[in-house]
Amino acid sequence: xxxxxxxxxxxxxxSGVGKKSAERVIVxxxxxxxxxxxxxxxxxxxxxxxxxxxxxxxxxxxxxxKEATGALKEIDADLSxxxxxxxxxxxxxxxxxxxxH
Numbered sequence: 001x002x003x004x005x006x007x008x009x010x011x012x013x014x015s016g017v018g019k020k021s022a023e024r025v026i027v028x029x030x031x032x033x034x035x036x037x038x039x040x041x042x043x044x045x046x047x048x049x050x051x052x053x054x055x056x057x058x059x060x061x062x063x064x065x066k067e068a069t070g071a072l073k074e075i076d077a078d079l080s081x082x083x084x085x086x087x088x089x090x091x092x093x094x095x096x097x098x099x100x101h
Contacts, residue, residue, distance in 0.1 A: 054084035067092060 012022035054075075058068035071088035079087070 053081045054088065057081070057085050058088055063092065071095075 009019075009022070012019050014022075017025075052072075054072060055068050058071070059065065063071075068088070071091040072084060074091055075084050075087045077084070
């Protein structure tokens with residue numbers, strides 16, 4: 001949670017890690033944990049919805065929280081978990097293709 005809140009002070013408490021190194025760790029890992037691409041230094045509150053099997057499955061497949069929740073927002077939550085995952089993968093695939101062109 002400290003990483004999600006971009007707490008460089010906490011990270012810099014590790015032996016041999018200064019403030020600049022801690023900030024670099026936060027910047028380098030932002031995409032891995034779903035932090036916004038523009039870090040403002042303000043505390044970031046990120047809550048993963050409870051009991052969401054489709055979200056858990058997408059994250060297990062390697063998608064970060066931002067990508068997974070973004071895709072699932074476009075899908076009817078009343079669908080089966082399997083259908084939610086299938087549609088989310090299609091949405092992410094379309095977005096990835098669009099970004100490449």
